[in-house]
Amino acid sequence: MSGSLESHKEKILVVDDEASIRRILETRLSMIGYEVVTAADGEEAISMFHQEAPDLVVLDVMMPKLDGYGVCQELRKESDIPIIMLTALGDVADRITGLELGADDYVVKPFSPKELEARIRSVLRRFERNGASGIPSSGVIHVSNIRIDTNKRQVYKGDERIRLTGMEFSLLELLVGKSGDAFSRSDILQEVWGYTPERHVDTRVVDVHISRLRAKLEEDPSNPELILTARGTGYLFQRIVEPGEEV
Known part of the structure; x- marks a missing residue:
């Protein structure tokens, strides 16, 4: 576009x-x-x-x-x-x-x-590239059997291309760009959907999109290992450890 x-x-x-x-x-x-x-x-x-x-x-x-x-x-x-x-x-x-x-x-x-x-x-x-911080210059992130190409806005699970909507990809890109950091639902609504804090928006918009991402990316969506719930806060993507980085 x-x-x-x-x-x-x-x-x-x-x-x-x-x-x-x-x-x-x-x-x-x-x-x-x-x-x-x-x-x-x-x-x-x-x-x-x-x-x-x-x-x-x-x-x-x-x-x-x-x-x-x-x-x-x-x-x-x-x-x-x-x-x-x-x-x-x-x-x-x-x-x-x-x-x-x-x-x-x-x-x-x-x-x-x-x-x-x-x-x-x-x-x-959202269909424009976000350029989220924490994304490598190559634009490609590997975690578990998931490959995320932020330049092409494509996601692969193994060799299978996983179709994501624009909002799903933008949400994933936000979480992956700061993996290990928790985002509140309000933060996500503002960053991904552009809703200002004073707008009273049903936060289940976020919950439903998280559920959709888990269904597409997780081996067991009911026990997620990639997209985690931060109790009392919101959601985070599991911390991505770069090669040579100490855990």
């Missing part, structure tokens, strides 16, 4: 069965430099995804033919494209389910267009 809207118009696919929301978001996002395509239901969303190759999907949960969960599942089978879910006010189950299925973030309806614009910018930024 390009790092600037000037050199490349990033394309947003907006999926919502309410025509008024599609129209408002298409107008607002176009005004700030994005190319916008829309879909009115889940089946059309999948068709438009293949036809238009968007850079990010804004996806409503409740839709006819195929709901947002179904669309998210289908897209995750073949792509790590950023997905922001639009969920109902107060429906915590909607948010958690969407995150568990692979969404990167969510915005609660009713929402202000400015809030969604901010979330889009933040999520797209």
